[in-house]
Amino acid sequence: MYRLLFMTVLRRLDPEVAHHLAFNLIRTAARVPGLQQLLRRIFAPRGAVDALGIRFPGPFGLAAGFDKTAVGVRGLTMLGFAYVEVGTITAQAQPGNEPPRLWRIVDDGALRNRMGFNNDGAAAAAVQLRKLRSRASGRRLVVGVNIGKTKMTPLEDAAADYATSARALAPFADFLVVNVSSPNTPGLRDLQATEALRPILEAVRTASTEAAGHPVPLLVKIAPDLSDEDLDALADLALELGVDGVVAVNTTIAHDLGPGGLSGPPLLARGLEVVARLRGRLGAEPVIMGCGGITTVADAQRYLDAGATLVQGYTGLIYQGPFWGSRINRGLLRSRRV
Numbered sequence: 001m002y003r004l005l006f007m008t009v010l011r012r013l014d015p016e017v018a019h020h021l022a023f024n025l026i027r028t029a030a031r032v033p034g035l036q037q038l039l040r041r042i043f044a045p046r047g048a049v050d051a052l053g054i055r056f057p058g059p060f061g062l063a064a065g066f067d068k069t070a071v072g073v074r075g076l077t078m079l080g081f082a083y084v085e086v087g088t089i090t091a092q093a094q095p096g097n098e099p100p101r102l103w104r105i106v107d108d109g110a111l112r113n114r115m116g117f118n119n120d121g122a123a124a125a126a127v128q129l130r131k132l133r134s135r136a137s138g139r140r141l142v143v144g145v146n147i148g149k150t151k152m153t154p155l156e157d158a159a160a161d162y163a164t165s166a167r168a169l170a171p172f173a174d175f176l177v178v179n180v181s182s183p184n185t186p187g188l189r190d191l192q193a194t195e196a197l198r199p200i201l202e203a204v205r206t207a208s209t210e211a212a213g214h215p216v217p218l219l220v221k222i223a224p225d226l227s228d229e230d231l232d233a234l235a236d237l238a239l240e241l242g243v244d245g246v247v248a249v250n251t252t253i254a255h256d257l258g259p260g261g262l263s264g265p266p267l268l269a270r271g272l273e274v275v276a277r278l279r280g281r282l283g284a285e286p287v288i289m290g291c292g293g294i295t296t297v298a299d300a301q302r303y304l305d306a307g308a309t310l311v312q313g314y315t316g317l318i319y320q321g322p323f324w325g326s327r328i329n330r331g332l333l334r335s336r337r338v
Contacts, residue, residue: 002320002321002322003321010022011104011106014100015102015103015104015111015318016099016100016101016102019066019102019318022322023066023067023072026072026075026076026079026322027071027072027075029075029078030072030074030075030078036074036075036078039078039079040077040078043078043079043080043323043325043326044057044080044326045057045058045059045060045080045081045082045326045329045330045333046058046329046330046333047059047329047332047333047336049082049309049310051245051287051309051310052174052175052217052244052245052287053217054142054174054175054217056082056083056142056310057082057083057142058080058082058329058332058333059082059300059304059309059310059311059329059332060081060082060294060300060310060311060312060313060325060328060329060332061081061082061083061084061085061142061144061289061310061311061312061325062076062081062083062084062085062312062313062314062317062325063085063247063291063312063313063314064085064086064087064088064144064146064177064179064221064314065087065088065113065115065314066314066317067084067086067087068086068087068088068089068117068118068119069086069089069119069120069124069125069128070086070087070089070125070128070129070132070143070145071128072084073086073132073138073141073143074132074137074138074141077141079322079323079325079326080323080325080326080327080329080330081325081326081329082142082310082325082329083141083142083143083144083174083310083312084141084142084143084144085143085144085145085146085177085312086125086129086143086144086145086146087119087125087145087146087147087148087177087179088117088119088146088147088148088179088182089119089121089122089125089145089146089147089148089165089169090117090119090121090122090147090148090149090150090151090161090165091121091122091150091153091161091162091164091165091168092121092122092150092152092153093119093120093121093124094116094117094118094119094121094150094151094152095118096115096116096117096118096119097114097115097116097118097184101113101114101115101116101260102114102115103257103258103260104318105257105262105264108264108265108266109264109265109295109315109316109319110262110263110264110265110266110267110315111262111263111264111315111318112255112257112258112260112261112262112263113184113251113260113261113263114183114184114259114260114261115184116151116184116185117148117149117150117151117182117184117185122147122164122165122168122169123168125145125168125169126168126169126171126172129143129145129169129172129173130171130172132172133172142174143172143173143174144173144174144175144176144177144219145169145170145172145173145175145176145177146176146177146179146221147162147165147166147169147176147177147178147179147204148162148165148179148180148182148185148188149161149162149180149185149188149191151185151186155187155190155191155196158191158196158200159199159200159202159203159204160203162178162200162203162204163203163204163206163207164207166203166204166207166208166211167207167208167210167211168211170207170208170209170211170212170216171211171212171213173208173212173216174216174217175216175217175218175219175244175245176204176208176216176217176218176219177219177220177221177247178200178201178204178218178219178220178221179221179250180192180197180200180220180221180222181221181222181223181249181250182250182251182261183223183250183251183253183260183261184260184261189223189225192222192223192226192230192234193230194233194234194236194237197220197234197237198237198241201218201220201237201241201243202241204218205218205241217244217245217287218243218244218245219243219244219245219246219247219287219289220234220238220243220245220246220247221246221247221248221249221250222234222246222247222248222249222250222274223249223250223251223252223253224248224249224250224251224252224254224267224270224271224274224292225252225253225254226274228277231274231277231278231281232277232281234246235278235281235282236281238282238286239282239283239286243286244286244287245286245287245288245289245309246278246282246286246287246288246289247288247289247291247312248271248274248275248278248288248289248290248291248292248308249267249270249271249274249275249291249292250291250292251263251267252266252267252270254270263292263293263314263315264293264295264315264316264319265293265295266293267292267293268292268293268294268299268302269293270292271290271291271292271293271303272290272302272303272306275288275290275303275306275307275308276306276307278307279306279307279308280307287309287310288307288308288309288310289308289309289310289311289312290303290304290306290308290310290311290312291303291311291312291313293315294311294312294313294316294328295313295315295316295319295320296328296331297327297328297331297332297335300313300328300331300332301332301335304332311328311332313325313328316328
């Protein structure tokens with residue numbers, strides 16, 4: 001049914017317009033008395049995973065990029081995602097790049113985007129998350145917060161910029177993800193170099209611990225386009241600093257479709273390579289969230305087999321429909337029982 005709707009209606013809409021339409025429907029459904037509870041009972045994942053000191057209700061969550069302003073967590077978790085990573089959120093509000101900035105690659109089930117971290121800023125997101133956490137039902141939800149650099153902030157001031165976001169958002173986050181790998185903010189990927197990344201991670205760790213009153217699990221999100229040598233150096237830095245995990249991978253610029261990062265199935269093979277290499281370098285302890293190109297249960301299982309602790313996706317939601325997250329989590333649970 002959803003595939004028919006997508007092919008006949010949704011694909012004819014501008015991708016960003018379709019995104020806002022779908023997101024508003026999800027948020028509205030979450031406010032209908034009784035509907036959220038009903039959908040949650042039907043689609044809630046039931047295969048708990050213990051990681052980062054957190055009990056995740058399932059292994060598969062929604063990656064950053066869908067809910068950039070932390071306004072739809074209740075609706076998204078009612079669809080069967082085990083956790084939601086909101087963002088990317090920057091210290092200051094910013095409009096992002098000029099549209100058009102989102103394109104479907106329908107034949108590949110992929111997306112190309114050059115959004116540019118459009119969001120309402122850390123203070124506004126903190127208001128939304130405080131509201132979510134004010135109720136017991138909201139505190140039970142697992143929420144990660146993905147933070148990035150404000151576009152206008154010079155690279156030499158990046159650590160302070162990330163720390164500002166961490167200070168505002170850490171009290172409401174189950175985990176924080178430092179995003180240094182989007183291709184759509186000029187110079188951002190340069191921050192993946194260990195000498196640039198070290199002060200950012202140290203600043204975020206200090207600011208988040210002070211703000212939350214306890215250590216908040218800290219992960220770093222990396223690009224699939226790093227060389228193997230750079231992956232090894234980043235893994236070594238993560239071990240040295242005691243970083244809790246890595247999200248692998250972000251979108252790729254290894255394509256000839258135009259500016260921006262490509263997500264979806266074309267990313268799967270490299271994503272699996274990166275996760276396997278990181279696991280070999282990191283050892284058993286740090287968490288790896290596998291991300292990139294997951295469409296089916298088999299894709300998600302391949303990430304887990306490669307060494308991921310948890311998995312997440314976004315592009316598949318556009319092509320597979322609202323209950324895609326539930327299908328992946330239930331499929332993985334069945335695999336674990338075999």
